[in-house]
Amino acid sequence: MTTTAPATRTSSSAVAGARRFAGTVSPSSSTLTPLDATEIHLTDGFWAEKQALNADVVLRHCEDWMERIGWTGNFDRAAAGLGDPGTPWEHSGIEFVDSEVYKLLEGMAWELGREREPALQARYDALVDRVAAAQEDDGYLHTSFGRAWQRPRWSDLEWGHELYSMGHLLQAVVAAERTGASPRLVEVGRRLAEHLWSVFGPEGRVAICGHPEVEVALAELGRALDEPRWVELARLFVERRGHGLLGQIEYGSEYFQDDVPVRDADVLRGHAVRALYLAAGALDVAVETRDDELADAVRRQWEATVAARTYVTGGMGSHHQDEAFGADHELPPDRAYSETCAGIASTMLSWRLLLADGDARYADLIERTLLNVVLASPREDGRAFFYTNTLHQRTEGVEPDEDELNARALSSLRAPWFEVSCCPTNVARTLASVEQYFATRTADGVQLHQYGSYDVDTVLDDGTPVALSVTSGYPLDGRVAVTWRGDVDREVELALRVPSWADGSAVTVALPGEEAGEAQGPTIVVRRRFSAGDVVVLDLPTTAEWVRPDARIDAVRGQVAVQRGPLVLALESTDLPSGTVNDVLVDTTVDPVTTPAGARVELSRSRTPAGGWPYGRSTATADPLGSVELVPYATWGNRGPSTMRVWLPVDDLEA
Numbered sequence: 056m057t058t059t060a061p062a063t064r065t066s067s068s069a070v071a072g073a074r075r076f077a078g079t080v081s082p083s084s085s086t087l088t089p090l091d092a093t094e095i096h097l098t099d100g101f102w103a104e105k106q107a108l109n110a111d112v113v114l115r116h117c118e119d120w121m122e123r124i125g126w127t128g129n130f131d132r133a134a135a136g137l138g139d140p141g142t143p144w145e146h147s148g149i150e151f152v153d154s155e156v157y158k159l160l161e162g163m164a165w166e167l168g169r170e171r172e173p174a175l176q177a178r179y180d181a182l183v184d185r186v187a188a189a190q191e192d193d194g195y196l197h198t199s200f201g202r203a204w205q206r207p208r209w210s211d212l213e214w215g216h217e218l219y220s221m222g223h224l225l226q227a228v229v230a231a232e233r234t235g236a237s238p239r240l241v242e243v244g245r246r247l248a249e250h251l252w253s254v255f256g257p258e259g260r261v262a263i264c265g266h267p268e269v270e271v272a273l274a275e276l277g278r279a280l281d282e283p284r285w286v287e288l289a290r291l292f293v294e295r296r297g298h299g300l301l302g303q304i305e306y307g308s309e310y311f312q313d314d315v316p317v318r319d320a321d322v323l324r325g326h327a328v329r330a331l332y333l334a335a336g337a338l339d340v341a342v343e344t345r346d347d348e349l350a351d352a353v354r355r356q357w358e359a360t361v362a363a364r365t366y367v368t369g370g371m372g373s374h375h376q377d378e379a380f381g382a383d384h385e386l387p388p389d390r391a392y393s394e395t396c397a398g399i400a401s402t403m404l405s406w407r408l409l410l411a412d413g414d415a416r417y418a419d420l421i422e423r424t425l426l427n428v429v430l431a432s433p434r435e436d437g438r439a440f441f442y443t444n445t446l447h448q449r450t451e452g453v454e455p456d457e458d459e460l461n462a463r464a465l466s467s468l469r470a471p472w473f474e475v476s477c478c479p480t481n482v483a484r485t486l487a488s489v490e491q492y493f494a495t496r497t498a499d500g501v502q503l504h505q506y507g508s509y510d511v512d513t514v515l516d517d518g519t520p521v522a523l524s525v526t527s528g529y530p531l532d533g534r535v536a537v538t539w540r541g542d543v544d545r546e547v548e549l550a551l552r553v554p555s556w557a558d559g560s561a562v563t564v565a566l567p568g569e570e571a572g573e574a575q576g577p578t579i580v581v582r583r584r585f586s587a588g589d590v591v592v593l594d595l596p597t598t599a600e601w602v603r604p605d606a607r608i609d610a611v612r613g614q615v616a617v618q619r620g621p622l623v624l625a626l627e628s629t630d631l632p633s634g635t636v637n638d639v640l641v642d643t644t645v646d647p648v649t650t651p652a653g654a655r656v657e658l659s660r661s662r663t664p665a666g667g668w669p670y671g672r673s674t675a676t677a678d679p680l681g682s683v684e685l686v687p688y689a690t691w692g693n694r695g696p697s698t699m700r701v702w703l704p705v706d707d708l709e710a
């Protein structure tokens with residue numbers, strides 16, 4: 056178990072003598088060791104701006120919305136009614152809105168771990184107090200169940216989300232414990248975990264929650280509090296799933312992964328967020344219990360899912376009706392569900408696999424998903440979000456009412472808040488801790504997995520300090536400079552990931568005092584005795600390239616996408632002289648031209664056959680549109696209502 060101590064109530068900037076504390080994931084053993092949360096800091100540029108937007112706007116936005124519509128007030132009403140559980144009060148929102156308050160608390164705690172800003176600490180403490188006041192004497196804490204006028208506790212495991220909500224509370228507790236942000240919330244978590252152990256532990260009820268989440272939370276709580284029982288409870292929940300414990304529902308038991316035991320399954324299936332949270336929790340359990348068979352099952356499921364059930368953006372989930380993975384290669388762009396939370400859950404899973412195995416492909420998917428799914432969700436002002444992330448918007452959206460709740464799958468334009476609002480708070484907690492995905496260490500050195508501008512100040516197992524600064528205009532500019540800020544008194548390794556999108560491109564690396572030379576992926580390892588001022592420069596060509604789909608992805612056969620470095624690009628009608636993206640054709644005989652923020656391609660517009668019947672022997676002809684700009688997919692929809700597409704039909708109508 057981890058031996059890290061909570062931080063003191065001071066700023067935890069990376070200065071000598073600062074207290075160290077673990078981040079979101081801290082396995083007891085791994086190939087790569089995550090840096091402590093205090094050992095990596097975004098400095099400026101792209102990612103620092105995203106994190107600042109989160110701290111300054113998104114956290115407050117979530118807090119204000121939940122206050123205004125009474126979701127936070129549920130805790131006050133529950134606390135007031137503790138002595139009289141028989142008198143009804145009005146519960147605001149659907150039954151699992153507690154979880155959104157918890158994700159906000161988690162995001163706030165990671166921010167406080169970075170900088171103990173008094174105003175944020177006061178807001179956080181006030182929120183913790185309101186949550187803590189609603190906890191019942193036996194440790195149970197949920198505002199939607201168990202009162203005389205509500206449904207009984209644990210009476211709706213299929214849909215009630217009780218354990219799911221509590222899982223998010225326990226993840227907030229992990230953040231509170233590791234950052235030292237709130238001993239009070241940690242105590243709430245201890246009492247809740249004891250309660251869950253008595254109800255669902257080895258002597259308790261053999262049951263699971265319809266929405267996995269408590270597994271990944273309990274495993275990390277066990278690590279954070281050095282309490283093996285919470286890992287054991289996570290293990291029990293993982294092992295019980297797949298045996299039909301949950302009742303039959305219209306989508307089948309695959310919907311909540313209760314169809315096949317985790318260790319026997321070959322691919323992720325059913326509701327995408329549920330499947331991904333479960334896989335992340337199963338891997339944590341496998342790591343802590345040295346269960347190689349279970350870990351292999353998760354690896355196998357990741358492989359099969361990435362090979363046939365993942366969008367070019369990294370998005371997962373192609374069914375709107377059940378928010379589920381489709382069959383292999385069923386990846387329709389205009390019906391992509393690709394929930395923001397699924398992108399976050401996929402990143403959580405890939406990070407755990409990366410720590411366990413050190414395989415750069417996991418970091419590749421994290422990069423693709425963070426830049427093209429997770430960052431697609433927040434509007435550029437941080438006050439509205441995509442819940443689903445379609446790859447083809449056929450109709451112009453209607454601007455959502457900025458003061459009203461929105462339906463979840465309204466993907467035409469970002470909305471300020473949803474009736475089911477899992478995504479905004481998930482974005483908030485992810486951006487508050489995003490730099491933790493960027494680098495790791497081993498006994499021999501450090502590994503840089505994601506690029507941007509950040510400082511690493513860590514200490515290897517033998518006490519060797521490593522201090523370096525990474526600077527890059529990533530993701531638009533692929534030049535990455537790594538500057539050593541101190542002498543190292545022995546040979547150490549610096550490992551740099553070469554993203555898979557750079558395969559076959561002219562990747563170069565320049566070592567201190569040497570000319571740049573060609574380099575090959577997936578990882579460049581530089582081993583030497585570095586001195587202060589040494590600079591290693593990796594140059595990744597972020598020129599725009601065509602991307603072609605596997606022919607089995609029928610929905611986009613005969614179409615191409617354009618990727619510029621790690622960024623998937625999109626055509627938005629805002630950039631067309633007139634009209635829609637729905638009838639464009641692209642000329643692939645002319646290569647895309649890289650531009651400062653995207654790329655330009657040669658387009659034409661198809662002329663539909665006369666007569667109104669869209670099928671026939673003859674093919675349509677095309678009118679040239681000329682060279683048109685494509686923008687990073689994650690930025691679409693920021694300029695008002697538009698149509699948009701990632702995949703462009705190839706102009707071969709006469710072929």
Ligand SMILES: [Zn+2]
Pocket residue numbers: 394395396397442476477478479481
């Ligand atoms: Zn969501």
